[in-house]
Amino acid sequence: MAANKKFKLLIHSARQLVQVCSKGEKVLRGVDMSHVAILESKESEGDTLSGISVVVDRDGKIADIGNDEEIIFKYKNEVFDTQVDASGMCILPGFIDAHTHPVWDGDRVHEFAMKLAGATYMEVHAAGGGIHYTVDHTQEASEEKLLMLFIQRLHCMLQAGTTLIEAKSGYGLDAENEIKLLRVIERAKFVQPIEISSTYCGAHAVPKGMTSQQATDDIISDQLPRIKDLMNKGSLCVDNIDVFCEKGVFEVEESKKILQAGQLLGLRVNFHAEELHCIHGAEMGAKLGAEAISHLEEICEAGIQAMAKAGTIAVILPTTQYILRLRPPPVRQMIEAGIPIALGTDFNPNAYCLSMPLTMHLACVNFRMSMPEALVASTINAAAALGKSLTHGSIEIGKFADMVVIEAPRWEHIVYQLGGHDQLIKVVIKHGNVVHKRTQ
Numbered sequence: 001m002a003a004n005k006k007f008k009l010l011i012h013s014a015r016q017l018v019q020v021c022s023k024g025e026k027v028l029r030g031v032d033m034s035h036v037a038i039l040e041s042k043e044s045e046g047d048t049l050s051g052i053s054v055v056v057d058r059d060g061k062i063a064d065i066g067n068d069e070e071i072i073f074k075y076k077n078e079v080f081d082t083q084v085d086a087s088g089m090c091i092l093p094g095f096i097d098a099h100t101h102p103v104w105d106g107d108r109v110h111e112f113a114m115k116l117a118g119a120t121y122m123e124v125h126a127a128g129g130g131i132h133y134t135v136d137h138t139q140e141a142s143e144e145k146l147l148m149l150f151i152q153r154l155h156c157m158l159q160a161g162t163t164l165i166e167a168k169s170g171y172g173l174d175a176e177n178e179i180k181l182l183r184v185i186e187r188a189k190f191v192q193p194i195e196i197s198s199t200y201c202g203a204h205a206v207p208k209g210m211t212s213q214q215a216t217d218d219i220i221s222d223q224l225p226r227i228k229d230l231m232n233k234g235s236l237c238v239d240n241i242d243v244f245c246e247k248g249v250f251e252v253e254e255s256k257k258i259l260q261a262g263q264l265l266g267l268r269v270n271f272h273a274e275e276l277h278c279i280h281g282a283e284m285g286a287k288l289g290a291e292a293i294s295h296l297e298e299i300c301e302a303g304i305q306a307m308a309k310a311g312t313i314a315v316i317l318p319t320t321q322y323i324l325r326l327r328p329p330p331v332r333q334m335i336e337a338g339i340p341i342a343l344g345t346d347f348n349p350n351a352y353c354l355s356m357p358l359t360m361h362l363a364c365v366n367f368r369m370s371m372p373e374a375l376v377a378s379t380i381n382a383a384a385a386l387g388k389s390l391t392h393g394s395i396e397i398g399k400f401a402d403m404v405v406i407e408a409p410r411w412e413h414i415v416y417q418l419g420g421h422d423q424l425i426k427v428v429i430k431h432g433n434v435v436h437k438r439t440q
C-alpha cells in the first residue's frame with residue numbers, strides 16, 4: 001500500500017536509545033552535562049527483551065519514540081520506506097563536529113616529523129610553513145580539486161558517525177581564494193549528506209608580505225563586502241565569522257574589529273582564542289557576545305568568568321592539544337563555572353583527525369571529562385555552538401532524525417574503544433535516510 005506511506009523509517013529493537021536530553025534543553029551546563037537521557041530495553045514476557053523504537057516522518061523528523069510493543073500497536077496500519085533492526089545495538093544522536101578546517105590542498109606530513117623533533121607550532125609558522133604552506137597549495141588548487149578532497153573527507157567523517165559539521169575557509173587569505181573555499185563548502189552541501197555550518201575565516205593567518213593591520217583592512221574593506229554581496233545574491237550562505245586571535249597573528253584589537261564587521265553583516269561570532277598565549281581574547285569575545293570561542297588552552301580565570309557570564313560556548317579541541325603537546329585547557333574549571341563545553345576534531349593539516357569518537361576519547365583521558373560530558377559536548381552542546389540545538393543534537397520528537405547505530409551492548413563503547421569506531425558503527429542516518437551502512 002505505497003499510497004499509505006507517511007513514514008520514512010522505523011528503527012526497532014534497540015537495546016539503548018541515548019537521547020542525550022529529552023526535555024527540549026537547548027544547551028547543557030555544569031552537572032547537567034554529566035547525565036544523558038537513556039531509554040533502556042526491558043525484559044518482557046519470558047526471556048525476550050522489549051527493545052526501543054524510533055519512527056521518522058516524511059520530513060526526516062522524529063515522529064515517535066517508545067518501546068517496541070507500543071510502537072507496533074500504534075503504527076500497525078502504517079508502512080515504512082525502510083526498517084532497521086537494531087537488536088542488541090545502541091542508538092545515539094549523530095555526532096556534531098563543532099570546529100573543522102576541511103577545505104585545503106597540501107598536507108603537512110613533513111612538518112609532523114619536524115614537530116616530533118621539537119619544533120613548535122609558531123616556529124614552523126614563522127618560518128613560512130604551517131598555515132602558509134597549505135595556503136600556497138590551496139591557492140594553486142582548482143575549485144574542482146578542492147571539492148573532491150573535501151567530499152572524500154566528509155565521507156570519512158560520515159563513516160565515523162558525524163552528521164553535522166562547522167566548516168571554515170581560511171587557506172585562501174585573499175578575496176578571490178577565500179570565496180573559492182566558501183563556494184566549495186556551499187557546493188558540498190548539495191552533493192553529500194553531512195549538513196554544514198559555513199564559517200568565513202579569512203583572518204586565519206597574516207598573508208606573506210602584509211602586516212596584520214593591512215590584512216585587517218583588506219578583510220574589512222574588500223573580503224567581507226564581497227562575501228556579503230554574494231550572500232545577498234543567494235549564491236553563498238555563510239553562517240559564522242572566525243579569526244585566529246593569537247599573539248603574533250591577529251591581536252585582540254584587530255580580531256575585535258574583524259569580528260564586529262562580521263557581526264554587522266549578520267554573521268555569528270565563533271573564533272580561535274587563547275590557544276598558545278593568554279592575550280585576553282576570551283574576555284573580548286564575551287563582551288562582543290560571541291556564540292563560541294575555540295581552543296582556550298591558556299584562558300585565565302577572568303576569561304572563564306567572562307565567558308560563563310556571557311553564555312559563550314567553549315569549543316574544546318583535544319587533537320590539537322595532543323599533537324602540539326600544549327597545556328590542557330582547564331575544562332573542569334570551565335564546567336564548574338557553568339560554561340557549556342562543545343567538542344570538535346579541529347580537522348586541519350596540523351591535526352589530521354576526522355573522528356569524533358577519537359576526539360571524545362582524548363577529551364576524557366586528557367581533560368578528565370566523563371563519557372556523558374564528552375557525548376553532550378559532541379551532540380547537543382555542539383549543536384548549540386552552531387545555533388542549531390532546536391533541531392539537532394538529541395533524539396527527541398520533532399527534531400531531525402540524525403542518528404548513529406552502534407553494534408555494542410552499551411553506548412560507552414563508542415568512547416572506550418580507542419580508534420575502533422569503524423567496527424562499531426553499523427548504520428548512520430541523516431534526516432531519516434540510511435546514509436552509511438557497514439556491510440560486514
Ligand SMILES: N=CN[C@@H](CCC(=O)O)C(=O)O
Pocket residue numbers: 101130131134244272275320346348349350351
Ligand atoms: N590555530 C589555528 N588554526 C588551526 C590550525 C590550522 C593549521 O595549522 O593549518 C587550529 O585551530 O588548530
Ligand SMILES: [Zn+2]
Pocket residue numbers: 099100101272294346348
Ligand atoms: Zn581551528
